[in-house]
Amino acid sequence: MVNISRGGGRRAGGLMDKRRAIMSGALGVFARDGYARASIDAISSAAAVSTRTIYNHFADKEELFRTVIRESSAQVAEAQFEIIERHLEVDGPAGLEEALVAFGLEWATPTPEYADHYALVRQINAEIEHIPKETVRTWQRTGPHRVMRDLAYRLGRLAERGLLDVDDPDRAALHLALLVSTTSPAYLATTLSPAEVEMMVRAGVRTFLHGHAPDQGRPMR
Numbered sequence: 229m230v231n232i233s234r235g236g237g238r239r240a241g242g243l244m245d246k247r248r249a250i251m252s253g254a255l256g257v258f259a260r261d262g263y264a265r266a267s268i269d270a271i272s273s274a275a276a277v278s279t280r281t282i283y284n285h286f287a288d289k290e291e292l293f294r295t296v297i298r299e300s301s302a303q304v305a306e307a308q309f310e311i312i313e314r315h316l317e318v319d320g321p322a323g324l325e326e327a328l329v330a331f332g333l334e335w336a337t338p339t340p341e342y343a344d345h346y347a348l349v350r351q352i353n354a355e356i357e358h359i360p361k362e363t364v365r366t367w368q369r370t371g372p373h374r375v376m377r378d379l380a381y382r383l384g385r386l387a388e389r390g391l392l393d394v395d396d397p398d399r400a401a402l403h404l405a406l407l408v409s410t411t412s413p414a415y416l417a418t419t420l421s422p423a424e425v426e427m428m429v430r431a432g433v434r435t436f437l438h439g440h441a442p443d444q445g446r447p448m449r
Contacts, residue, residue: 247285249275254296259347263293263359294363297352300345301371307342308375311335316382324391325433332408332429376401393442400440407432 253275257266268289272279286292315331318324338346349367356364376398383404384397394400408429410420420428 243285246277246281249277250282250285250292251296251299253277254292255300255344255348258293258296259344259351262351262355263289263363264355266293268292290360290363294360294366297348297363297367298370300348301367304342304345305371305375307339308335309378312375312379312382316379316386318386318391321391324386325437328404328408328433328436329426329430332404332433333426335405336408336410336425336429376405379405387442390442392440394440400436403439404432404436407436 250271253273254266254271257271257274261267261270266289268279268282271292272282275282282292286295311331311334315327315334318327352359352364352367380397380401383392383394383400386392387394387397387400392400409432410425410428
């Protein structure tokens, strides 16, 4: 489970511990039930605190949900930044395809630590019309948009060195993220084996490189 507690020491009366329990319990309940169906009673039970304690920390369910998704998204984004940095600092064209494959494999591999977060994201996507728009924007700004900007920056760097032909780094980042995704459509209900995941990621990377391979007549920068 994502550790969505804030840093720092204990405050008088153990308020930080209470807040940590509320946030952890709320993440699990929202991930399981979604925003609309989750109740403060269920969250208080999961957190082992009273509903009054929850309202001492948060004005209402909307504020609690917005805080949970903001803090959870921020932590997952940091993990994704590390994946991008680890694999996309490439020195030359010889290792580019394998670097992109390694990136795609780690990007597409579920991490048990963040299972509740990704379940929560699926809930958001399923009921996005029923979630306050500012809450959705908070999630997007804190998580997905930040990560895609970083991925676009890294691809732009590769283009500057002549390793890719990218005229729009933001669009290229979206292409790459979609091509290495191994999420099956819901109607297939398919769980992919590790070998199938690698096959899909490699196919996605080759497709990406087919569209973004540099002009071979252009000198490397």
